[in-house]
Amino acid sequence: MKKLLTLSLVSILSLSFFAGCGKGEISNKIVIGATTSPHAEILEVAKPILKEKGYELEIKEFSDYSQINLTLENKELDANYFQHKPYLDDFNSKNGGHLVSVAAIHYEPLGIYPGKSSSLDDIKDGAKIAVPNDTTNEARALMLLQDQGIITVDESAGLAATKTDITSNPYNVEIVEIDAAQLVRTLQDVDFAVINGNYALQGGLDIEEDALAKEAADSFMAQTYANILAVREGNENREDIKALIEALGSKEVKDFIAEKYQGSVVSLN
Structure with a gap:
């Protein structure tokens, strides 16, 4: 009897051990940080595609994009989607x-919007x-x-140019x-504002209807400032990240971007 109890206990402990190991280092849940529009909206379309691949996508929305990279760096996220390179x-x-960047997903033309x-x-x-x-x-x-x-800007300043240049x-x-x-909210106080695509969308602005000028979708800026999917260095080849990239490049996502944003967001896949 004592022998049987011992064998049973060993079996239970063994099953517990292998059950824990079965998950490996990669969970079936992908936690991603994003700004609300358009990034989180696009990710919602990718959700069911990932579910079919066996992954649950948890989207954490941020209103302040200055915190998203810090949160990813601190390992509270698996990836983020909100920024350019x-x-x-x-x-x-x-x-x-x-x-590091693992994929360029879309481009949001920067626009000049009228204020006063x-x-x-x-x-x-x-x-x-x-x-x-x-x-x-x-x-x-x-x-x-x-x-x-x-204005004219000093060429040598490049992508680090400020008003002092x-x-x-x-x-x-x-x-x-x-x-x-805060740029959309300042329109009543300034003559014009140059506004990021995602914040223009969140503020109810339409780049085709409201902007006085915008970056060309086929320009150097479109390639340089493409919105990317980012992860911590060393995680580029994780299977769940590969699945996420595939989902964001799917026909369903591209069609959604074209129909929903009408040129305010342009798919690069």
């Missing part, structure tokens, strides 16, 4: 981060123009203003650096 590189450089003034053709002397205050997006905004003939300012415009998430 220059922003990721800037984060890694400033924070000693170890995040309604036309770029008769821009007034001393007009106030709000731009994102993070390094890479400010440079991008300044380049768009340069394309419209409003403006070399010509014929209209004496005042560049107002503001947190990107």
Whole structure:
């Protein structure tokens, strides 16, 4: 009898051990951080596709995108989807981060939106123009203003350009650096604002109808500022991450992007 009890206990312990090991290092749940629109909306379309592959996608939405990379770096997420490569590189450089891009998913044209003034053709002397205050997006905004003939920016500044790198300012415009998430709210206080695609969408702005100028979808900026899927270095070849990339590149997701955003978001897959 004692022998039988001992064997039973060993069997139970063995089953428990192998049950724990069966999960391996990779869980069937993928936890991803994203801003609400369009990223979280796009991920919702990918959810059922991943479910068919045996993965549960948990989407954690952030209103402040400055926290998403830190959360991924701290291993609270498996991946994030909200940023472009220059922003990721800037984060890694400033924070000693170890995040990498694994796929370019879509592009959001940056737009110039009217505030107190309604036309770029008769821009007034001393007009106030709000731009994102993070390094890479400010440079991008300044380049768009340069394309419209409003300012000239020192070429050597590249993707790190700020308002201090403006070399010509014929209209004496005042560049107002503001947190990107607050730009839509500042429109009533400035003449124009250069706004990121996701925040324009969240603020109810339509780039085709409301923007006075926008980046061309086939431009250098479209490739440079493509929105990416990012993970911690070393996780690039995880099977769950590969499945996520496939889902985001699926026909269902591409069709959703084309129909939902009408040019405000452009699929790159």
